[in-house]
Amino acid sequence: MSKRISAKYKIDRRMGENIWGRPKSPVNRRDYGPGQHGQNRRGKLSDFGLQLRAKQKLKGHYGNITEKQFRGIYAEASRLKGDTSENLVGLLEQRLDAIIYRAKFVPTVFAARQFVNHGHVMVNGRRCNIPSARLKPGDVVQVRDKSRNIALVLEAIQSPERDTPDYLDVDHNKMTASITRVPQLADVPYPVQMEPNLVVEYYSRN
Known part of the structure; x- marks a missing residue:
């Protein structure tokens, strides 16, 4: 790390x-x-x-x-x-930590890296603790059940600072996100x- x-x-x-x-x-x-x-x-x-x-x-x-x-x-x-x-x-943008950050599960990209490192994230139903893991369109990221009530996560979701981009399909109720396409700069x-x-x-x- x-x-x-x-x-x-x-x-x-x-x-x-x-x-x-x-x-x-x-x-x-x-x-x-x-x-x-x-x-x-x-x-x-x-x-x-x-x-x-x-x-x-x-x-x-x-x-x-x-x-x-x-x-x-x-x-x-x-x-x-x-x-x-x-x-x-x-x-x-296909990095796991970037997707966690863009999906607003955490407030900063630094917190995203730590969040993944500490094992709070699952990819396609399997636990993944590698922030640099690259996701493909259709892959599903999910916050683990035991991690959903962490104050950091709840505050990030409710924060008005950022919006989720349209190349991510995010469900904050189910704590899931998936990348629908590889984004362009714009x-x-x-x-x-x-x-x-x-x-x-x-x-x-x-």
Whole structure:
């Protein structure tokens, strides 16, 4: 299991954007970078800088994905037919932790990873504790019976912060969700603009 060493919200401040759309993000009050020199780091970025920033923003949005894992997902996306940037987003959204987060069973993508790790989730009737497990359209995710009354889950479901995307079929009464199709970039409810095309450019030159 990978571990985030730095504070989560430092990513927001480094990017200058609220990449998870959370109301508690410090970017809502201070839209400059962390540290004593944060306000002086507003120089114009090079093409490489823009590509790196796009990569860090997309990778950061999905939580504790290591660089090795993210590069592997990009490599797989590049082997698939079609637009590599769209394939990349589709593969990321098919991760089990991403689906748990999008279905609003938990409040954050970090909580989704922990929720799956702790064995609270079943996929097609079988217990699964691998956050990176990739689901296919038609696969059914279910919160285990013993886990349905956890305060974290109940609060997330009732939260007005996010809506569930239309490529998921979610039933909060039965605590089930299934992915109906592989989403495109335009389908994913990112709170900020993501630029996977720049991520492709970044990896194609490195």
